[in-house]
Amino acid sequence: MTFSVASQQDPAFEPWLERQLSHSASAMLASISPVSLVKHRPGFGQTLRPLVGAVVASPVLGNYDPDPDYFFHWFRDSAVVIDALRLLYVERRIGDEALQHLRDFTRFSLALNGLDGRAVAAVQGRRARVAPELLQYLREDHDLARIHGDAVVAETRVNPDGTLDTLRWARPQHDGPPLRALSLLRWAAAGHLDAALLAEVTPLIRFDIDFTLRHWREPSYDIWEEESGHHYYTLRVAGAALAEGAAWLEGLGDTTQAQRCREESQAVLRLLDDYWVDERDEQDDRDATRGYYRSRVLADDRPSPKALDIAVILSAIHSLGTEAAHGPADPRMQATLARLDALFDAAYPINHGRAAGRGAAMGRYAGDVYCSGGAYYFSTLGAAEFCFRAAAMGGDARQWLERGDAYLATVRAYTPDSGDLSEQFDQRSGAQTSAKQLAWSHAAFISCASARRIAGAACQAPRGR
Incomplete structure (x- = not known):
């Protein structure tokens, strides 16, 4: 896809996508029956x-x-x-x-x-x-x-x-x-x-x-x-x-x-x-997207440190409704992704000083302690897919495509030549951790690649006035 900034900067990007897609297809099928x-x-x-x-x-x-x-x-x-x-x-x-x-x-x-x-x-x-x-x-x-x-x-x-x-x-x-x-x-x-x-x-x-x-x-x-x-x-x-x-x-x-x-x-x-958490202050109450969708409401409405959670973003790409609300075209959902990006950009050492053109490696929520605590392939791929879905639904398509490709570039950086995808890649070293050959990780890659093709076709299609 010639619109891709990643493709223009690195001619090996598109061939890698195709190889990884083939490998993820075979690896995911190994989990079925x-x-x-x-x-x-x-x-x-x-x-x-x-x-x-x-x-x-x-x-x-x-x-x-x-x-x-x-x-x-x-x-x-x-x-x-x-x-x-x-x-x-x-x-x-x-x-x-x-x-x-x-x-x-x-x-x-x-x-x-x-x-x-x-x-x-x-x-x-x-x-x-x-x-x-x-x-x-x-x-x-x-x-x-x-x-x-x-x-x-x-x-x-x-x-x-x-x-x-x-x-x-x-x-x-x-x-x-x-x-x-x-x-x-x-x-x-x-x-x-x-x-x-x-x-x-x-x-x-x-x-x-x-x-x-x-x-x-x-x-x-x-x-x-x-x-x-x-x-x-x-x-x-x-x-x-x-x-x-x-x-x-x-x-x-x-x-x-x-x-x-x-x-x-x-x-x-x-x-x-x-579920929207409004973070506007008295000095600047004009930005209605200053906040995020919280991921949960617990008994007695007690607070949870997991309120800001990638699960909200995954819900948008797994639901794929035609309405803008609570989907990739929802400005409040986009604000939630921005908050999550900032969270993991600061929290994960592998995100510090990363190469140009790479997005943040994404996790689940702040303070995750399961196995390495993230990053997660399905989280980072989910963020990329969200961007591609947003591009296909209008708005600043080129910017969304660039953001999606940046997340994919990070997945590429921490995917071995074999194409194997575990559940996590360590937030400090980038080494794969947790369950090996996670079917969800490979499914997320397949879905993300499909969304990228749809976004590319939508962006190249002529638009009416």
Whole structure:
């Protein structure tokens, strides 16, 4: 794309993008239906053989040695991956095997709805198979016994063999169903599904929309599975799923449910308006974008050090609504990105004195202590994608494209020649840390590259007066 400043300054930039896109496509596909892998958790008496249709967060078999154990089917991560799979299919980087992956994912997901924790809790000797020092991580029977019906898809994650996760974790989490609905609705809207596959996908879309209608007002854990409350990210994707679901239901002739979805989606957006933190002072109250969208509202409205969180930016690119509000074209959302950029620019040593043309390596929130505490590939790629989406929606397109390419240049600087992407790259050394070959990292690259192409085409298209 000749508009790219990065391309003009470095002729190797575009070839790198293409190579990395090919590698990320192959690496992400390794997490879908990884049936050749077997995961042993001997301390818990578990041997897991993934089923067709499962999507593991990472196909690398870590055991906190030091790589974390990400051999689970996360509802959120799997939805992000299946949406990136759609992009690969639309752009003809993968053939009809993508449709089989979608069919397998749909069947696997629907089968999960039949899980019942009461049966698991009733198994005799369940605790005897667990090493004594690991019993502290095992869920209690009363906790498992609550998991049936809607509670299954609020589990955050399940084992890739289609069984419930019996380990203690942050639950419930309500972002999975709306994200999955959004991914499937996009598959359906693109017209790529034949009647048979559409008939299989439809019940899952309906389930996810209905779940979202029933539960979006309830507190749940945030995208990072750390704090329970009401979260901008979860609410934003819920609102988007209900809005797109309304249009889909309207097309099916279900006008009553479509109207309900539309009304609830508008209620979500009105609620999110109140997440704006106005930082104007008495001396200068003219700038209505001086502030940021806070990421969460906790019980009793107690403050959280994680209020400024990249999750808000990720919600904009995962939702992709047509309205400006709470999306990349929203000046307040753009102000939130600016605040996050300044935060990580100051906090991360690798951002100090960085080369010209590179953007800030981005993390999650201030004071993050998980593994290296950031930076994160999906955060930095998410910031880049946000810029490309903003460019495509008008405004100062060239400036947004330059900003997006600057974030991508930073990703390039900390990506090895192999193209492998972990979850994090260390904020001091830039070395890869946390889970290796994270499917979400590769999906984020695929989505970012697609957004960049869309932005380029939009900027080169003739515009009317």
